[in-house]
Amino acid sequence: MSAKHTIRRELKHAAADDTQRVLERLERTCRVRGQRVTRQRRAVLQVLLAEGGALTAYELLDRLRRSGGRSTPAAVYRALEFWMDSGLVHRMDSTRSFVLCEHPEGPHPGQLLICRQCGTVIEAEDKAVSEAASRLGSRLNFTLDVGLLELTGVCALCCARGRRTQPAS
Amino acid sequence: MSAKHTIRRELKHAAADDTQRVLERLERTCRVRGQRVTRQRRAVLQVLLAEGGALTAYELLDRLRRSGGRSTPAAVYRALEFWMDSGLVHRMDSTRSFVLCEHPEGPHPGQLLICRQCGTVIEAEDKAVSEAASRLGSRLNFTLDVGLLELTGVCALCCARGRRTQPAS
């Protein structure tokens, strides 16, 4: 459990941390699982770490190419698929974009709150929501997948920015 | 209110009903709102009614062309956008497909349960889920959009079909 916990903390504080160290640890963890962390995969994760938010596959491709790589769409999608299988990256259907996950231990119930305006993504683990959904599933005889619910809206910052009538200004 | 209700009931029982009658009523309702129900729009809705489930834009296009139409992607998307604005059609991000809505009165909180295997879509209005989501939004200072949550899973039928081991073994 402590290994998981460490990765999670490191992801959360990656901006302030030495990115290299985080990657090395991830690499070690994946190797233990029998997975290879190759140049492509490392590069993709690095971009997502550096970005600190969500990116579409082609935005990711752009960034990789700009840093001198010769990636292709297929390569990016393969790397993303790998990280999704590892549980380190989530794909958001509503924006067709990819974001680092904070719970690398694999599939887990939870929610993604996605800001329509700035693209910020907050990952939540609200028991009330996931249990209500689960109950709804049972009621309708539907075996729901375990995974993240996507909730779109406007984040606090954008909401404040957007308000022309001043709340206190 | 009774008009809304009637449309809703008719949509629900469209398969058993006279499709033409439903369309005529929808047309009348839209006209009252100052909206035009054109040939393209009527055709798109007709296909969705006949299908009784979700279709992607290009599946819809295929069906339209097979029935002798000369539609284009743009035309289909325009018609779908029109019906979505009217609240009669929902787009599901997770499957990139479109489905008739049972609540033509406009945006409303609710859930779509989507079967991964057969594509069946059930529309639900579970207060517990939408209220839990809403509370989560408030807690995180996120102004959530009013709309349908997409929950994927496996429907009862597919679940039964898929079970190789009998339930009591």
Added chain:
DNA sequence: GCTGCTAATGATACATTGTATCACTTCGGC
């Protein structure tokens, strides 16, 4: 160190999904 197996890559082409543009047509109000 070799050999051979498997996983991953690179490159290309292609498939799918969605939009922009613009000339033309249709509809509804006068």
Added chain:
DNA sequence: GCCGAAGTGATACAATGTATCATTAGCAGC
């Protein structure tokens, strides 16, 4: 009938995602 706005048709294109297959890299066993 005429006008203006809304809608259409056609074309081209943008964005997103996959299939294929020859080549390369990493690891296991010798």
